[in-house]
Amino acid sequence: MSAAVTLRRDAALQTRNTFGVAATAPVLAEVADASRLAEALQTPELRDGIALVLGGGSNLLFAGDPEGPVLALSGQRVQPLDAAPDCDGAIVRADAGVPWHAFVMRMLDAGYAGLENLALIPGTVGAAPIQNIGAYGVEVREFVHAVEAYEPASGRLHRFDNAACRFGYRDSLFKHAPDRYLITAVEFALPRTPALRLDYAGIAEELTAMGVDAPTPRAVAEAVIAIRRRKLPDPAQLGNAGSFFKNPILPRAQAEALLAEHPSLPVFRGADEHSRKLSAAWLIDACGWKGHRDGDAGVSAAHALVLVNHGQASGAQLLDLARRIAASVQARFGVAIEPEPRLIGARW
Ligand SMILES: Cc1cc2nc3c(=O)[nH]c(=O)nc-3n(C[C@H](O)[C@H](O)[C@H](O)COP(=O)(O)OP(=O)(O)OC[C@H]3O[C@@H](n4cnc5c(N)ncnc54)[C@H](O)[C@@H]3O)c2cc1C
Known part of the structure:
Protein backbone atom coordinates (compact mmCIF):
# COMPACT_ATOMS: atom_id res chain seq x y z
CA MET A 1 0.00 0.00 0.00
CA SER A 2 1.28 3.50 -0.78
CA ALA A 3 2.24 5.87 2.05
CA ALA A 4 -0.54 8.02 3.52
CA VAL A 5 1.60 11.12 3.08
CA THR A 6 4.42 12.39 0.87
CA LEU A 7 6.95 14.52 2.75
CA ARG A 8 9.51 17.02 1.46
CA ARG A 9 11.95 18.89 3.67
CA ASP A 10 12.99 22.53 3.14
CA ALA A 11 10.41 22.83 0.39
CA ALA A 12 10.45 26.01 -1.70
CA LEU A 13 6.98 27.60 -1.84
CA GLN A 14 7.63 30.31 -4.46
CA THR A 15 5.71 28.44 -7.15
CA ARG A 16 2.97 27.52 -4.68
CA ASN A 17 1.75 31.08 -4.01
CA THR A 18 0.31 33.39 -6.65
CA PHE A 19 2.30 36.39 -5.38
CA GLY A 20 5.34 34.35 -6.39
CA VAL A 21 7.27 35.40 -3.29
CA ALA A 22 10.02 33.21 -1.88
CA ALA A 23 9.32 31.17 1.26
CA THR A 24 10.47 27.82 2.58
CA ALA A 25 8.48 25.22 4.50
CA PRO A 26 10.51 23.13 6.95
CA VAL A 27 8.31 20.22 5.82
CA LEU A 28 5.73 20.07 3.04
CA ALA A 29 3.29 17.19 3.46
CA GLU A 30 0.95 16.14 0.68
CA VAL A 31 -2.05 13.93 1.41
CA ALA A 32 -4.02 12.67 -1.59
CA ASP A 33 -6.45 10.37 0.20
CA ALA A 34 -8.22 12.34 2.92
CA SER A 35 -9.50 9.12 4.52
CA ARG A 36 -5.86 8.54 5.57
CA LEU A 37 -5.39 12.03 7.02
CA ALA A 38 -5.48 10.86 10.65
CA GLU A 39 -2.78 8.29 9.85
CA ALA A 40 -0.73 10.90 7.96
CA LEU A 41 -0.85 13.30 10.91
CA GLN A 42 0.69 10.63 13.13
CA THR A 43 3.98 10.61 11.20
CA PRO A 44 6.80 11.98 13.39
CA GLU A 45 7.25 15.09 11.23
CA LEU A 46 3.59 16.11 11.64
CA ARG A 47 2.79 14.81 15.10
CA ASP A 48 3.42 18.17 16.81
CA GLY A 49 0.92 19.92 14.58
CA ILE A 50 0.92 21.78 11.31
CA ALA A 51 1.49 25.50 10.75
CA LEU A 52 -0.50 25.94 7.56
CA VAL A 53 -2.93 24.16 5.26
CA LEU A 54 -1.99 25.24 1.76
CA GLY A 55 -4.34 25.16 -1.20
CA GLY A 56 -3.44 27.04 -4.38
CA GLY A 57 -1.71 29.82 -2.41
CA SER A 58 -3.89 32.47 -4.06
CA ASN A 59 -5.20 34.04 -0.87
CA LEU A 60 -2.16 34.32 1.34
CA LEU A 61 1.01 36.34 1.63
CA PHE A 62 4.22 34.76 2.87
CA ALA A 63 5.60 37.70 4.84
CA GLY A 64 7.96 35.14 6.37
CA ASP A 65 8.48 31.39 6.34
CA PRO A 66 5.81 29.16 7.90
CA GLU A 67 7.00 28.18 11.36
CA GLY A 68 6.09 24.51 11.10
CA PRO A 69 4.98 21.85 8.63
CA VAL A 70 2.74 22.84 5.72
CA LEU A 71 0.00 20.43 4.64
CA ALA A 72 -1.57 20.23 1.19
CA LEU A 73 -4.66 18.11 0.50
CA SER A 74 -4.40 17.00 -3.09
CA GLY A 75 -7.42 14.71 -3.57
CA GLN A 76 -9.02 15.14 -7.01
CA ARG A 77 -12.31 13.18 -6.90
CA PRO A 191 -29.58 23.27 -9.93
CA ARG A 192 -30.10 22.28 -13.53
CA THR A 193 -32.44 25.19 -14.21
CA PRO A 194 -30.40 28.37 -14.45
CA ALA A 195 -31.27 31.55 -12.56
CA LEU A 196 -28.78 33.80 -14.30
CA ARG A 197 -27.42 36.87 -12.53
CA LEU A 198 -26.52 39.32 -15.28
CA ASP A 199 -27.01 42.66 -13.59
CA TYR A 200 -23.52 43.02 -12.19
CA ALA A 201 -20.34 44.71 -13.42
CA GLY A 202 -20.79 44.56 -17.15
CA ILE A 203 -21.90 40.94 -17.69
CA ALA A 204 -24.94 41.90 -19.78
CA GLU A 205 -22.82 44.28 -21.91
CA GLU A 206 -20.16 41.60 -22.41
CA LEU A 207 -22.79 39.08 -23.56
CA THR A 208 -24.13 41.64 -26.02
CA ALA A 209 -20.60 42.27 -27.31
CA MET A 210 -20.20 38.48 -27.69
CA GLY A 211 -23.38 38.43 -29.82
CA VAL A 212 -25.26 36.29 -27.28
CA ASP A 213 -28.95 37.15 -26.98
CA ALA A 214 -30.17 33.99 -25.18
CA PRO A 215 -27.47 33.41 -22.57
CA THR A 216 -26.72 30.00 -21.11
CA PRO A 217 -24.75 29.48 -17.87
CA ARG A 218 -21.75 28.51 -20.02
CA ALA A 219 -22.02 31.79 -21.99
CA VAL A 220 -22.19 33.76 -18.73
CA ALA A 221 -19.02 31.98 -17.55
CA GLU A 222 -17.31 32.91 -20.84
CA ALA A 223 -18.37 36.55 -20.34
CA VAL A 224 -17.06 36.55 -16.76
CA ILE A 225 -13.78 35.00 -17.94
CA ALA A 226 -13.39 37.66 -20.64
CA ILE A 227 -14.06 40.50 -18.19
CA ARG A 228 -11.73 39.05 -15.55
CA ARG A 229 -8.93 38.54 -18.11
CA ARG A 230 -9.20 42.22 -19.07
CA LYS A 231 -9.44 43.56 -15.52
CA LEU A 232 -7.22 41.41 -13.31
CA PRO A 233 -3.54 40.66 -13.80
CA ASP A 234 -2.85 36.97 -14.50
CA PRO A 235 -0.73 35.66 -11.60
CA ALA A 236 1.26 33.62 -14.14
CA GLN A 237 2.43 36.93 -15.66
CA LEU A 238 2.38 39.27 -12.65
CA GLY A 239 2.31 37.94 -9.08
CA ASN A 240 -0.79 38.95 -7.10
CA ALA A 241 -3.47 37.59 -4.77
CA GLY A 242 -6.49 39.28 -6.32
CA SER A 243 -8.08 41.96 -4.13
CA PHE A 244 -5.68 42.63 -1.31
CA PHE A 245 -8.13 44.63 0.82
CA LYS A 246 -11.68 43.85 1.88
CA ASN A 247 -14.33 46.47 1.31
CA PRO A 248 -14.76 48.13 4.71
CA ILE A 249 -18.13 47.87 6.45
CA LEU A 250 -19.20 50.96 8.37
CA PRO A 251 -22.18 52.10 10.42
CA ARG A 252 -24.70 53.69 8.06
CA ALA A 253 -24.37 57.19 9.57
CA GLN A 254 -20.59 57.25 9.11
CA ALA A 255 -20.93 56.01 5.51
CA GLU A 256 -23.54 58.65 4.73
CA ALA A 257 -21.34 61.40 6.18
CA LEU A 258 -18.48 60.27 3.94
CA LEU A 259 -20.78 60.12 0.94
CA ALA A 260 -21.95 63.69 1.57
CA GLU A 261 -18.31 64.80 1.51
CA HIS A 262 -17.31 62.57 -1.45
CA PRO A 263 -20.37 62.10 -3.70
CA SER A 264 -18.58 59.75 -6.11
CA LEU A 265 -17.66 57.24 -3.35
CA PRO A 266 -19.40 53.92 -4.15
CA VAL A 267 -21.47 52.83 -1.13
CA PHE A 268 -23.39 49.53 -1.03
CA ARG A 269 -25.85 48.06 1.43
CA GLY A 270 -24.14 46.10 4.23
CA ALA A 271 -25.41 42.94 5.87
CA ASP A 272 -28.39 44.88 7.25
CA GLU A 273 -30.10 48.28 7.14
CA HIS A 274 -27.68 49.74 9.70
CA SER A 275 -24.42 49.04 7.89
CA ARG A 276 -22.86 50.09 4.61
CA LYS A 277 -20.01 48.63 2.55
CA LEU A 278 -17.60 51.08 0.90
CA SER A 279 -15.41 50.51 -2.13
CA ALA A 280 -11.87 49.99 -0.82
CA ALA A 281 -10.62 50.42 -4.42
CA TRP A 282 -12.09 53.94 -4.57
CA LEU A 283 -10.55 54.92 -1.22
CA ILE A 284 -7.10 53.63 -2.24
CA ASP A 285 -7.31 55.22 -5.67
CA ALA A 286 -8.31 58.54 -4.11
CA CYS A 287 -5.11 58.38 -2.03
CA GLY A 288 -3.12 58.14 -5.27
CA TRP A 289 -1.83 54.55 -5.02
CA LYS A 290 -2.97 53.09 -8.33
CA GLY A 291 0.12 52.13 -10.35
CA HIS A 292 2.46 53.05 -7.47
CA ARG A 293 5.69 51.06 -7.33
CA ASP A 294 8.45 50.67 -4.73
CA GLY A 295 11.05 48.49 -6.39
CA ASP A 296 9.23 45.28 -7.31
CA ALA A 297 6.36 45.76 -4.84
CA GLY A 298 3.51 47.72 -6.38
CA VAL A 299 -0.16 48.44 -6.90
CA SER A 300 -1.72 47.35 -10.18
CA ALA A 301 -2.09 50.21 -12.64
CA ALA A 302 -5.49 48.78 -13.63
CA HIS A 303 -6.96 48.00 -10.23
CA ALA A 304 -6.18 49.86 -7.00
CA LEU A 305 -7.16 46.86 -4.83
CA VAL A 306 -4.56 44.54 -6.33
CA LEU A 307 -1.01 44.50 -4.97
CA VAL A 308 1.50 43.10 -7.45
CA ASN A 309 4.96 41.57 -7.40
CA HIS A 310 6.84 42.92 -10.42
CA GLY A 311 9.51 40.23 -10.01
CA GLN A 312 11.63 39.87 -6.93
CA ALA A 313 9.54 41.58 -4.23
CA SER A 314 9.59 39.83 -0.87
CA GLY A 315 6.45 39.20 1.12
CA ALA A 316 7.73 41.62 3.77
CA GLN A 317 8.06 44.39 1.15
CA LEU A 318 4.51 43.77 -0.10
CA LEU A 319 3.22 43.82 3.47
CA ASP A 320 5.05 47.09 4.16
CA LEU A 321 3.40 48.64 1.10
CA ALA A 322 -0.01 47.35 2.20
CA ARG A 323 0.43 48.90 5.64
CA ARG A 324 1.33 52.28 4.15
CA ILE A 325 -1.72 52.16 1.88
CA ALA A 326 -4.00 51.36 4.82
CA ALA A 327 -2.43 54.13 6.94
CA SER A 328 -3.04 56.71 4.20
CA VAL A 329 -6.71 55.66 3.82
CA GLN A 330 -7.13 55.88 7.59
CA ALA A 331 -5.52 59.34 7.72
CA ARG A 332 -7.56 60.76 4.84
CA PHE A 333 -10.97 59.14 5.37
CA GLY A 334 -10.88 57.82 8.95
CA VAL A 335 -11.64 54.33 7.61
CA ALA A 336 -9.70 51.18 8.55
CA ILE A 337 -9.11 48.77 5.68
CA GLU A 338 -7.91 45.22 6.27
CA PRO A 339 -6.21 42.61 4.14
CA GLU A 340 -8.27 39.82 2.60
CA PRO A 341 -5.40 37.30 2.20
CA ARG A 342 -4.04 35.44 5.20
CA LEU A 343 -0.66 36.73 6.38
CA ILE A 344 1.93 34.06 7.13
CA GLY A 345 4.85 35.03 9.36
CA ALA A 346 3.44 38.44 10.34
CA ARG A 347 0.46 40.09 11.96
CA TRP A 348 -1.52 42.93 10.43
C1 LIG B 1 -6.08 36.84 -9.67
C2 LIG B 1 -6.92 36.49 -8.46
C3 LIG B 1 -8.28 36.75 -8.48
C4 LIG B 1 -9.07 36.44 -7.35
N1 LIG B 1 -10.40 36.70 -7.42
C5 LIG B 1 -11.18 36.41 -6.36
C6 LIG B 1 -12.60 36.68 -6.42
O1 LIG B 1 -13.11 37.16 -7.42
N2 LIG B 1 -13.34 36.39 -5.33
C7 LIG B 1 -12.80 35.81 -4.21
O2 LIG B 1 -13.54 35.55 -3.27
N3 LIG B 1 -11.47 35.53 -4.14
C8 LIG B 1 -10.66 35.81 -5.18
N4 LIG B 1 -9.32 35.55 -5.11
C9 LIG B 1 -8.77 34.95 -3.88
C10 LIG B 1 -8.57 33.43 -3.93
O3 LIG B 1 -8.55 32.96 -5.24
C11 LIG B 1 -9.66 32.68 -3.16
O4 LIG B 1 -9.73 33.12 -1.83
C12 LIG B 1 -9.42 31.16 -3.15
O5 LIG B 1 -10.54 30.51 -2.58
C13 LIG B 1 -8.16 30.75 -2.38
O6 LIG B 1 -7.93 29.39 -2.63
P1 LIG B 1 -6.54 28.70 -2.42
O7 LIG B 1 -6.72 27.25 -2.64
O8 LIG B 1 -5.51 29.37 -3.28
O9 LIG B 1 -6.26 29.00 -0.89
P2 LIG B 1 -4.87 29.35 -0.19
O10 LIG B 1 -4.42 30.71 -0.62
O11 LIG B 1 -3.90 28.25 -0.35
O12 LIG B 1 -5.35 29.42 1.32
C14 LIG B 1 -6.20 30.46 1.77
C15 LIG B 1 -6.65 30.13 3.19
O13 LIG B 1 -7.41 28.94 3.19
C16 LIG B 1 -6.78 27.94 3.99
N5 LIG B 1 -6.99 26.64 3.33
C17 LIG B 1 -6.77 26.35 2.03
N6 LIG B 1 -7.19 25.09 1.77
C18 LIG B 1 -7.67 24.59 2.94
C19 LIG B 1 -8.26 23.34 3.33
N7 LIG B 1 -8.44 22.33 2.47
N8 LIG B 1 -8.64 23.19 4.63
C20 LIG B 1 -8.47 24.18 5.54
N9 LIG B 1 -7.93 25.38 5.23
C21 LIG B 1 -7.54 25.58 3.94
C22 LIG B 1 -5.34 28.35 4.11
O14 LIG B 1 -4.75 27.83 5.28
C23 LIG B 1 -5.48 29.86 4.13
O15 LIG B 1 -5.84 30.29 5.42
C24 LIG B 1 -8.49 35.85 -6.21
C25 LIG B 1 -7.12 35.58 -6.20
C26 LIG B 1 -6.33 35.89 -7.32
C27 LIG B 1 -4.87 35.58 -7.30
Missing part, protein backbone atom coordinates in the same frame (compact mmCIF):
# COMPACT_ATOMS: atom_id res chain seq x y z
CA VAL A 78 -15.58 14.73 -8.09
CA GLN A 79 -18.75 12.66 -7.60
CA PRO A 80 -22.45 13.41 -8.05
CA LEU A 81 -24.30 12.11 -4.97
CA ASP A 82 -28.07 12.50 -4.58
CA ALA A 83 -30.77 14.63 -6.07
CA ALA A 84 -30.63 18.06 -4.43
CA PRO A 85 -33.44 18.57 -1.89
CA ASP A 86 -34.60 22.07 -2.88
CA CYS A 87 -33.89 22.23 -6.58
CA ASP A 88 -34.00 20.19 -9.77
CA GLY A 89 -30.29 19.41 -9.71
CA ALA A 90 -27.93 17.28 -7.65
CA ILE A 91 -25.55 17.25 -4.77
CA VAL A 92 -22.01 17.04 -6.10
CA ARG A 93 -19.10 16.24 -3.83
CA ALA A 94 -15.60 17.43 -4.70
CA ASP A 95 -12.30 16.75 -2.94
CA ALA A 96 -10.50 19.74 -1.43
CA GLY A 97 -7.62 19.58 -3.91
CA VAL A 98 -9.72 20.02 -7.06
CA PRO A 99 -8.83 23.31 -8.79
CA TRP A 100 -11.80 25.66 -8.43
CA HIS A 101 -12.04 26.96 -11.99
CA ALA A 102 -11.75 23.47 -13.47
CA PHE A 103 -14.57 22.36 -11.15
CA VAL A 104 -16.80 25.26 -12.26
CA MET A 105 -16.28 24.45 -15.95
CA ARG A 106 -16.80 20.73 -15.37
CA MET A 107 -20.12 21.39 -13.61
CA LEU A 108 -21.27 23.68 -16.42
CA ASP A 109 -20.31 21.02 -19.00
CA ALA A 110 -22.31 18.47 -16.99
CA GLY A 111 -25.39 20.69 -17.23
CA TYR A 112 -25.40 22.15 -13.72
CA ALA A 113 -25.93 25.88 -13.24
CA GLY A 114 -25.12 28.35 -10.49
CA LEU A 115 -21.36 28.64 -10.38
CA GLU A 116 -20.98 30.51 -13.70
CA ASN A 117 -20.30 33.94 -12.12
CA LEU A 118 -17.51 32.38 -10.04
CA ALA A 119 -15.48 31.22 -13.05
CA LEU A 120 -11.74 31.88 -13.17
CA ILE A 121 -11.30 32.45 -9.44
CA PRO A 122 -7.95 30.82 -8.67
CA GLY A 123 -7.47 28.29 -5.88
CA THR A 124 -8.97 25.02 -4.76
CA VAL A 125 -12.41 23.68 -3.89
CA GLY A 126 -11.30 23.19 -0.28
CA ALA A 127 -10.51 26.87 0.18
CA ALA A 128 -13.70 28.16 -1.50
CA PRO A 129 -15.91 28.05 1.63
CA ILE A 130 -13.22 29.54 3.88
CA GLN A 131 -13.68 33.10 2.75
CA ASN A 132 -17.00 32.37 1.02
CA ILE A 133 -15.55 33.30 -2.37
CA GLY A 134 -17.65 35.71 -4.33
CA ALA A 135 -17.66 37.57 -7.63
CA TYR A 136 -20.11 39.31 -9.95
CA GLY A 137 -22.97 39.31 -7.46
CA VAL A 138 -22.72 35.63 -6.44
CA GLU A 139 -21.19 33.98 -3.36
CA VAL A 140 -20.30 30.32 -3.09
CA ARG A 141 -22.42 29.97 0.08
CA GLU A 142 -25.52 29.95 -2.12
CA PHE A 143 -24.44 26.53 -3.43
CA VAL A 144 -22.60 24.94 -0.49
CA HIS A 145 -24.65 22.02 0.81
CA ALA A 146 -22.09 20.79 3.35
CA VAL A 147 -18.41 21.00 4.21
CA GLU A 148 -16.50 17.97 5.42
CA ALA A 149 -13.54 18.76 7.65
CA TYR A 150 -11.12 16.86 9.85
CA GLU A 151 -10.25 18.37 13.22
CA PRO A 152 -6.79 17.17 14.30
CA ALA A 153 -7.25 18.29 17.93
CA SER A 154 -10.24 15.99 18.47
CA GLY A 155 -9.50 13.42 15.77
CA ARG A 156 -13.08 13.89 14.48
CA LEU A 157 -14.34 14.20 10.96
CA HIS A 158 -17.06 16.88 11.02
CA ARG A 159 -19.80 17.59 8.58
CA PHE A 160 -20.98 21.22 8.61
CA ASP A 161 -24.26 21.95 6.90
CA ASN A 162 -24.67 25.36 5.24
CA ALA A 163 -25.99 27.12 8.36
CA ALA A 164 -23.22 25.67 10.53
CA CYS A 165 -20.58 27.22 8.21
CA ARG A 166 -21.74 30.70 9.38
CA PHE A 167 -21.04 32.34 6.07
CA GLY A 168 -20.72 36.10 5.78
CA TYR A 169 -19.11 38.57 3.39
CA ARG A 170 -15.68 36.98 2.67
CA ASP A 171 -16.17 35.14 5.91
CA SER A 172 -17.09 31.83 7.52
CA LEU A 173 -16.57 29.84 10.69
CA PHE A 174 -13.38 28.42 9.13
CA LYS A 175 -11.82 31.83 8.52
CA HIS A 176 -11.85 32.51 12.26
CA ALA A 177 -9.96 29.36 13.20
CA PRO A 178 -7.24 28.87 10.59
CA ASP A 179 -5.92 25.30 10.44
CA ARG A 180 -8.34 24.07 13.15
CA TYR A 181 -10.40 22.29 10.52
CA LEU A 182 -8.78 20.64 7.53
CA ILE A 183 -11.42 20.81 4.82
CA THR A 184 -11.32 17.51 3.00
CA ALA A 185 -14.32 17.86 0.66
CA VAL A 186 -17.22 20.18 -0.16
CA GLU A 187 -20.71 19.17 -1.26
CA PHE A 188 -22.51 21.57 -3.58
CA ALA A 189 -26.24 21.68 -4.31
CA LEU A 190 -26.37 22.63 -7.99
